[in-house]
Amino acid sequence: MVGRKKLVAQEQVTSVLAHGDVPVYERDYTADEEVLAALGYKPEFKRDFSLWTSFCVSFAVLGLLPSFASTLYYGMGYAGTPGMTWGWLIAMIFIQCVAMSMAELCSAMPTSGGLYYAAAVLAPPGWGPLAAWITGWSNWLVQVTGAPSVDYGMASMVLAAASITNPSFVPQNYQVFLLTMFIMVIQSFISSMPTKWIANFNSIGSTFNIIVLFIVIITIPTATTRADQGMPKFKPSIEVWGSFYEGTSFPNGLAMLMSFVAVFWTMSGYDAPFHLSEECSNANIASPRAIVLTSGVGGLFGWFLQLVVAYTVVDIDAALESELGQPYAAYMLQILPQEVTLAILALTIMCAFSMGQGCMVAASRVTFAYSRDDCFGPLSTVTKRVNRHTRTPVNAVWFNTIIGVAMTILIFGGNLAAGALFSIGAVAAFVAFTIPIFIRVFLVGDRFRPGPWNLGRASLPIGALACAFVLLMVPILMLPSVTGSDLDAAGMNWTCLVYGGPMTFILIWWVVSARKWFKGPKVNIEHQMIGRPEAAIEGFPHSSAESSTGSFTGDDGGFKMDKAGKMT
Secondary structure (H helix, E strand, O other), rough: OOOOOHHHHOOOOOOOOOOOOOEOOOOOOOHHHHHHHOOOOOOOOOOOHHHHHHHHHHHHHHOHHHHHHHHHHHHHHHOOOHHHHHHHHHHHHHHHHHHHHHHHHHHHHOOOOOHHHHHHOOOOOHHHHHHHHHHHHHHHHHHHHHHHHHHHHHHHHHHHHHHHOOOOOOOHHHHHHHHHHHHHHHHHHHHHOOOOHHHHHHHHHHHHHHOOOOOOOHHHHHOOOOHHHOOOOOOHHHHHOOOOOOOOOOOOOHHHHHHHHHHHHHHHOOOOHHHHHHHHHHHHHHHHHHHHHHHHHHHHHHHHHHHHHHHHHHHHHHHHHOOOHHHHHHHHHHHHOOOHHHHHHHHHHHHHHHHHHOOOOOOHHHHHHHHHOOHHHHHHHHHHOOOOOOOOOOOHHHHHHHHHHHHHHHHHHHHHHHHHHHHHHHHHHHHHHHHHHHHHHHHHHHOOOOOOOOHHHHHHHHHHHHHHHHHHHHHHHHOOOOHHHHHHHHHHHOOHHHHHHHHHHHHHHHHHHHHHHOOOOOOOEEEOOOOOOHHHHOOOOOHHHOOOOOOOOOOOOOEEEEEOOOOO
């Protein structure tokens, strides 16, 4: 057996393997590969991603401009401009806490499984498989609906632009469906390319996204026609920050919290570097930095965009109820010449394509990671294969595409049904983000071994704030906009059904069958115990109590390993 033999405890990881295990290599491993081996996995991808390209994929998944365009109805429609200004700012403070806590987990466990792996390893003894099962499926629901929802929004913008230029054209549901499917197929081909090509494509796409965001933020206030309509160029600050729009039957404070759905959906993609960490060099530092950078930069520039729109919008009711069916396009027609509106729509559509493709890449890595642990049953044999030519999970890409196309059939049910694609993302993402953070803060104690990027003494307070915020927001994001006799099917918030239904089925599946065969992350690298070199095995994961402990006494002479990985 070739290669350096390092104890798991000699790496800064929190692993499914016991600290006394030694991964067995067939060749010399790089430092990144040694870390992955200590987590129980063989390296299967090329590490062509860097901090910048990981950030680019993650920023593309955020897609600030197309996300804003797709969720303006909620951000502006529930509480008006105060929800866009105060709401975004307040939400981002707590979302940054979630991002930093996630980044700390990523540094200690840089695997494609991400949050799912972390939940399994950190959970109390006996609860790891269930924690991984719930976290994994919640996260997978977000990932697999990401590209379809973005591409549906993109197709709607394309057809809205056609309606602006030709008012007699009225888009039909089948046209939206076919265009959405066509976009997804193109993105799937791109996502099946070699890692280096994907990294370069997303680098270009994210750079373009950033440039376009700057263009839009500058163009709207400089080209606005508000003055030509006899209004001040900008709305008074007292109105922007303090005049609430009554878009719900709830008090203003609660309405503002409900408007957070726009922030939640927009900011649900910064976990992408976690899932790309097996393809990133210096992953246990670069990947967590990319997570925090994405959340911070995305939150700041997203707020700037919110401010620009809040200070220039003319008529909120008209924007929300426009026959275009696209509040973003209707808003721009209120304050910009038609030619400028179409130009910005075109740029937003191009950004949406990059965003959808980034979602496709991230989702394929999640599907691959879960398939590697046989979460999809017999189908996992197909979806966990890595293409030997591109060294990317091509089967996982196309599996997600098939699921995505099936989901877009909801388009034929009208706007209410199609909106389900968005409602899953806002809640399911942060449920998946928070489960391992909650376990880390309240249940783990000193069994967590932080990686090289960590929050130090601030870890527990920041994690507690993140958990409290999500615990408060999840039920609020499921509230309907109206109450009492005014509540009907059109006004119902179907998030509880769209997310709760699949998760209820998944829990029933667990009770009936999965608990008998699903044991969490499956080690796929040989490892041996110190003092027993003949006992190299394909390895089963140890219990979370054993794998997360801070010390280990070897069988061959009784040396001890402290939490820093030093022999004593």
